[in-house]
Amino acid sequence: MDAFISDQAEDLTRSQIQKFIKDGNILVNDQAVSKAGFKVKTGDKIVVNVPEEEPIKAIPENIPLDVVYEDQDVIVVNKPQGMVVHPAAGHPDKTLVNAILYHCQINDDDVIRPGIVHRIDKDTSGLLMIAKNNLAKQSLMKQLKDKSNLREYLAIVHGNFEEKTGKITAPLGRSKVDRKKQAVVEDGRHAVTHFTVLEQFDGYSLLKLKLETGRTHQIRVHMQYIGHPVAGDPLYGPKHTLPGKGQFLHAETLGFEHPRTHEWMEFSIEPPKIFQETLAQLRH
Structure with missing residues (x-):
């Protein structure tokens, strides 16, 4: 499953897809998939629900700087x-x-x-x-x-x-x-x-x-x-x-x-x- 979606959706990484699976955000024939190793078959209807990303903002951190x-x-x-x-x-x-x-x-x-x-x-x-x-x-x-x-x-x-x-x-x-x-x-x-x-x-x-x-x-x-x-x-x-x-x-x-x-x-x-x-x- 994760390899198949990675090939189809170029804007998603393999690790992102695996997290989507773990969180129940990928459905096959209206059923949530729980394992990245799920084998897809011809005719399967696959839905990927991509959650909204939390906005990233750089904040000051006291880190040594050369x-x-x-x-x-x-x-x-x-x-x-x-x-x-x-x-x-x-x-x-x-x-x-x-x-x-x-x-x-x-x-x-x-x-x-x-x-x-x-x-x-x-x-x-x-x-x-x-x-x-x-x-x-x-x-x-x-x-x-x-x-x-x-x-x-x-x-x-x-x-x-x-x-x-x-x-x-x-x-x-x-x-x-x-x-x-x-x-x-x-x-x-x-x-x-x-x-x-x-x-x-x-x-x-x-x-x-x-x-x-x-x-x-x-x-x-x-x-x-x-x-x-x-x-x-x-x-x-x-x-x-x-x-x-x-x-x-x-x-x-x-x-x-x-x-x-x-x-x-x-x-x-x-x-x-x-x-x-x-x-x-x-x-x-």
């Missing part, structure tokens, strides 16, 4: 691995936004993603810029659209390279096979990733990657696409990989024009301890 830079317009933070950027279904609190709202005032009408102009994945660490007002938000978003800002990442990936540099141009969109994943698809959005090989080890390589565009899971999907998935990636990488809690991907460098002064601002941050320790082990 602030790299801050002024009246922008704040740059070093997001730890394992932290979600903003509240969403399944992650209503304990996000970076909750921490930001406790730390300072954000003048933004968006109650879920106040100040957020770009994101990095939960298990990706590193630098993120947040707008503290509308002037900053419009400026930073325009720079992202115009590709005039700088975003560079470090990644440990599987395999070795013959070339020292490369450019991956491949359109990205939702996977036709697994809706939780992104994939290279013909009708996807234009996406470009540049990479430089910094070091090579036995079966792994350390890369610097520069985003020309910023699509969901872009680096992770592009690296899988060329046969060098990011080590530790639970979605796009192999099961047998380096020990850790998520992909070895770190947003190392961030650069942008200041929204008010128009001065070029550039920041770099070292990768987290587990990343550095893993590199040391690979080198030896």
